[in-house]
Amino acid sequence: MKKILKWIGIILGGLIGFILIVGLVAPKSYHVGVTHFTKASAQNAAPLFQKWENWDRWSPWKASDSTMKVSITGTSGTVGSRYDWVGENTGEGSMTVTEIDAYSLKFDLAFGGPLPSTWKCKMEAQDTLGGSTLSWTFDGESPYPFNAFSYLFNMEDYVRSDFEKGLKSIGSIAEGPVTYDIEMMKNPGLHFLINRATVKFGDIPAFFGERYGVIYPEAEKLNIKAGTPCGLFFTYNTEKGETDMAAAAEVPERPKQKSPLFTAISIDQNVAPTLLKINYYGPYEGTGAAHEAMDVFMKQENLVQVPPVIERYVTDPGTQKDPNKVLTEIIYAVKKKN
Numbered sequence: 422m423k424k425i426l427k428w429i430g431i432i433l434g435g436l437i438g439f440i441l442i443v444g445l446v447a448p449k450s451y452h453v454g455v456t457h458f459t460k461a462s463a464q465n466a467a468p469l470f471q472k473w474e475n476w477d478r479w480s481p482w483k484a485s486d487s488t489m490k491v492s493i494t495g496t497s498g499t500v501g502s503r504y505d506w507v508g509e510n511t512g513e514g515s516m517t518v519t520e521i522d523a524y525s526l527k528f529d530l531a532f533g534g535p536l537p538s539t540w541k542c543k544m545e546a547q548d549t550l551g552g553s554t555l556s557w558t559f560d561g562e563s564p565y566p567f568n569a570f571s572y573l574f575n576m577e578d579y580v581r582s583d584f585e586k587g588l589k590s591i592g593s594i595a596e597g598p599v600t601y602d603i604e605m606m607k608n609p610g611l612h613f614l615i616n617r618a619t620v621k622f623g624d625i626p627a628f629f630g631e632r633y634g635v636i637y638p639e640a641e642k643l644n645i646k647a648g649t650p651c652g653l654f655f656t657y658n659t660e661k662g663e664t665d666m667a668a669a670a671e672v673p674e675r676p677k678q679k680s681p682l683f684t685a686i687s688i689d690q691n692v693a694p695t696l697l698k699i700n701y702y703g704p705y706e707g708t709g710a711a712h713e714a715m716d717v718f719m720k721q722e723n724l725v726q727v728p729p730v731i732e733r734y735v736t737d738p739g740t741q742k743d744p745n746k747v748l749t750e751i752i753y754a755v756k757k758k759n
Contacts, residue, residue, distance in 0.1 A: 459592030463546035479590035632668035693754035
């Protein structure tokens with residue numbers, strides 16, 4: 422019996438020694454990266470991974486574990502929001518957003534269990550000729566001496582297959598009909614300084630440039646804090662190719678000061694108690710699909726729009742050279758149909 426224990430001790434000691442020696446030369450960090458081309462635009466693909474509620478539509482882990490239960494905390498699509506899961510096959514863990522941009526997402530991927538670990542992940546969609554390139558990267562650390570097991574367990578091979586399946590699923594879904602996340606919120610009461618006219622479609626950019634150049638200096642002269650530039654659209658006549666619209670500056674409250682250069686108006690919450698909003702990223706000429714999505718949503722929810730349609734120009738295309746990163750908030754004030 423003593424000889425058996427002695428040999429077991431020698432073998433265990435040898436294994437431990439081997440692991441300690443191998444750990445001195447084995448890599449302590451690892452990086453995995455996969456890409457996939459899709460015919461869909463980055464704008465259509467990115468929400469599928471930026472919003473936690475969309476992961477169940479394409480996640481390879483969700484598809485492989487019917488027992489997997491998911492919970493989401495925080496506001497999905499914002500820094501700090503978290504996705505937790507637990508399942509018989511997938512174990513337990515969480516993903517927490519650390520950074521989010523127009524078409525990218527960075528998050529910490531944490532695994533629980535007897536050997537907890539945290540990995541840094543990034544997912545991104547980049548527009549390319551004919552579509553967009555989706556990428557998913559994964560960086561982790563394996564502390565000494567556990568890094569020795571990397572020679573027996575290839576992390577890249579283990580993760581790569583699932584990442585590839587996930588990106589292919591995102592691409593397939595994104596290549597379908599264009600969808601937009603529509604946020605529904607209570608109308609707090611919106612206020613604007615406007616300069617209104619009937620404008621031909623082709624003259625809209627020049628109209629904005631001219632009228633903003635009137636509104637903002639006049640507001641400053643009257644000590645009115647004028648905020649984000651907006652476009653307000655009261656009617657849209659496609660047959661005549663013109664729109665009854667206004668160049669507008671958003672203000673925190675309706676001012677008492679008056680001027681012949683602008684009119685103050687409000688979107689009253691008593692008339693339109695609800696706002697619908699789409700965050701549209703891309704060149705201005707592509708906003709039509711977002712407006713069509715609003716029309717479909719209103720019909721489904723039995724809502725009617727209260728003019729004007731509001732476009733809030735959050736990003737200045739003059740300073741942001743990448744048109745796909747230009748943010749326009751499209752806002753509809755609505756009420757229930759009678």
